[in-house]
Amino acid sequence: MSKTLFEKVWDEHVVDSPLQEAARREALAESGLADHEEMLGERQVLLYVDLHLIHEVTSPQAFEGLRQAGRSVRRPDLTLGTVDHNVPTIGRELPNPDPLSAKQIEVMQTNTQDCGVTLYDIFDERQGIVHIIGPEQGFTQPGMTIVCGDSHTSTHGAFGALAFGIGTSEVEHVLATQTLRQSQPKTMSVEVTGELGPGVTAKDVILAIINEIGVHGGIGHVIEYRGEVIRSLSMEGRMTICNMSIEAGARAGLIAPDETTFEYMRGRPKAPKGDDWDNAVERWRQLPSDENATFDREVVIDGSRIRPFVTWGTNPSQSVPIDGIVPHPEEVPVAQRESVERALTYMNLTPGTPIRDISIDRVFIGSCTNGRIEDLRAAAGVIDGKKVANGVNAMVVPGSGLVKRQAEEEGLNDVFVAAGFEWRDAGCSMCLGMNPDILMPGQRSASTSNRNFEGRQGPGGRTHLLSPEMAAAAALAGHFVDVGEGPDEVPA
C-alpha cells in the first residue's frame, strides 16, 4: 500500500500491544459503542519517542510528578535538556535579577542531574533554543519521532522527522515511559509550486501558507510541505517553514529528506559516521511519500506569486504583502469582521494605511523561526554599512551559542554592532517576553519570530512578523520597506 512520509514514520513507531488492544475494546464496550466499527478509526496507540527535548519552563512540574509517584526517567540517553525560554541574553555572568527565573533554571539543573539527563546549561557553548540545538548537533534525523514541551517542536520536521509539541503532563508521560498515547492525525499536503521572486524567503512562504489556510486550517492534521519551492530551500529555510506549522493549527509539519538534508547533516557531532552513515542514508532515502500516496487534504500555492509578507493583526494569518494596505473590516468576510476590528484597535492601525507607512520602535532578529546562521547572514547582508534609524532599538539574538560563535567568526556581529544593533547571548528572548527583553506598552516591533498575539512580546506591545531581511531593512528605514525592490528602497 502506498504511504505518505508521515504514515511511514508513524507506523514505524507504534508499539503494538495485545493488552492495549484489549483495553481499547473494553473502553469501546463500556461507552456503549462496541458495535461501532467506525470508532476503531479513533484508535489510540502508544507511539515510541526517539528523542525527548526538555527545557526549564514546561518540565519542572513533570519531574515533580515523577518524584511524587516514585517513578524514574526511562531513557535519559534519549533525553536532552537546555535552558532557553527565560535566560537573560545579557549580563549572564551577573546574578540573575529575576529570582523566579533563577529558581526555574536551578530546578532544571537539579532535575536533570538527579535523573542523569544531559543538560546544555547556561554557560555551555551548545546552549540555545531547543529547536536550534537539536538539528545543530545532529540529534535531529530523518524518520525519528521527536517531542518537546514546546509547540514549535514542529521545526524538526524539516528533516523528515515526526516532531510535535506536547503539554507538561505528556512530558511526564514520556519521561516515565518513552511513549505517548496518540490518535493518528489526518494528512495534508501543501505544495508550493514555481520559483520564488527576489527578496522572498522561507518566512514569506510560510506566512503566505498560513494566510491561505488560516490559523485553524491545520487542526488535527500533519502537513507535508512539497513542491519545487520547498525542494529549492536550504535546510534552515525548511526549518523556518516547519516551525510555523503550529501557527496554521497543524499537529506537525514535515518535509521529505533529500540530498540537501544529508549534506546539512553530514559530519555533525551526533550524525552517524562511516558505514553507519551510509546505511542511514540508504534507509532515509526510503522515507519520502510514495508516488501514489494520498492525503486527506491537498492545497497548492503558486510560489511565484508570493511577495514579502508582513502581519498587521494579532494572529499570524492576518498578513499582507509589503505593497499592501491595512485591511478595511467591511471588506473581509462577516465571520472575521469582529476579530479584524479587535485586531486593528489593539494594533492601533487605520484601515487603508499602506504597510510601508507603518513606523516601528523595535526590531527583533532571532527565535526558533529565524535565529540560525543563514538568517543572521541574510539580515547582515541588507545592512551594508547603513545605520539603524533614529529612535529605533534593534537587537539580534542568535539561536544558540554556536550560532553566535559562527556569526562572530564571520564578522557579522561587527556589521550589526556598527549599524547600531545590540548583539546578545542565545535564547528565546523577545519572541515570547519571558525574560527582560520585552516591548513597552504601545511599542511596535518588526520581529522575525512566530507569534503576533496580543501582548506576546510584552503587555500592550504590538508585533509585526516578517523575514530577517525585511526586519533588517525596517530597522534601517524606521518603517516597513520592500527588500525585493533592491537597495534603492532602503535609505542611505
Add this chain to the structure above:
Amino acid sequence: MRQVSFVRGKAVPLNRANVDTDQIIPAKHLKRVDRTGYGPHAFEAWREDPDFVLNNPAYEGANILLTRENFGSGSSREHAVWALNGIGIEALVGVSFADIFKTNCFQSGLLTVELPPEDVDYLMSLSESNPDAEIEVDLGNQTVATIDGDWSVGFEIDPFIKSRLQKGQDDISMTLEYSADIDEFESQRAHPLPNTAVE
C-alpha cells in the same frame, strides 16, 4: 486525575475565535514550578477591560466557558489549563480547540466539547441574554442540554478518552502496564538512535 461524569452550571460566553494560550496565561507567569496558583493571572490583559465578560458579576461562579473556533491555540503551555482550573472552569464548549490544548485539558479532567457553530450560537445567546441560565454537559450520554430540558444536542468524543475521564485514570500508570511491550519494541529496533548521554 479527577473523575468526570457531568458538569452543570452557569456558562460564561467568551464570544471570540482563536483565543490563544498567551491570553489565557501570559508567559511572564510561567516561571513558577508548581501546577497551581495561575488562576489570579488568567486572561490578565483582557481583565483590565471593565467590559470584559469575565469581569461581569452576573457570570460569577460560572463553571462552563463558551467559546468559538480554535480556542487554546499557540503555545503548548499546560499552565493555560491550570489557569482555567484556577478560576473554576470545569468544561469548555466551543466550535473547535487547538490540538495540544485539547490533550492538555484531558490530562486535568477539563472537559472540551465541540459543537457545530449554530449550537454554539444558541448557547452564546442563551448565556448572553440570561446569565443565570444553567446548562449541563453529560459525558456518559455525550450530550449538552439546557437545564429545563428544552434543548439538547449530542457531541462526539474518543471512547478511550471518555472512559479515562469517567474513571479518572492516570495515563502513566496505564501505560506502565505495557512496559513489557515497550521493552520488546526497544529490543527490536534495527538501528541505533542518537545518544544524548555520550559527549
